[in-house]
Amino acid sequence: MFNYGPLAVVALLGAAGASSALASDTPTTDTAETEATRQIDLEVAEKIFRKSCRACHGNKAQGAASYPSLSDKDPAYITERLERYRAGEKIGPNSILMIQHAKKLSDDDIASLSVYVTTAFE
Template identity: 65%
Template sequence: MVKRHVLTSLMILLGVLAWTNSYGSNLARADETETAIATDDVDLEAAEKIFKKSCRACHGNKAQGAASYPKLSHLEPDYIAEKLEIYRSGEKIGPNSILMIQPAKKLSDEDIANISVYVATAFD
């Protein structure tokens, strides 16, 4: 049950997270920048399962973005993690924040680290 909540949460979180990208500052590509997240420590297999079950439907099979759900794959893991943490704190970033805040509150630091690295690196 806990896992199910986490999966749903991540799906929603990434939806609004992506939206915020269009409002954000210029971002360096993930492959051009070192990240603070220790990529060796994340569980990419677990993240892939989450992505396929809960993220792909909105953001596309390669996180390339679809419809009004923007692209994620070019973002830095640190940026993704930072925004997820902001949503988890309850702070609104844009008009779609209400899709993100409530589920974000259920995420652990490990959940955020896993999915942030996976989305930013799996589709290079």
């Protein structure tokens, strides 16, 4: 298991939590504190990717047909999108599929997937 320190997780995830907090009307906890407690587990992320993501986004997260590339995004972007999908927000034509997959993800899963899909295929 990869257990990045608080600063590394904040750096990897960037402003995703801050942008989510800005988009929401509900009060949130301190973003850095929340992100710092997330555990990055690339083995779990790989399992989730193989089971739920790869069929549409490609073996190396390179994208396919109407499913975008993930490997060229940064972790903050992936985190922000997955959190929005998990909340049930419709973003694009594949929202129904993404919402169903994202609903099952914990904060740690999202953090891990965000790092995995943006670094595993370099």
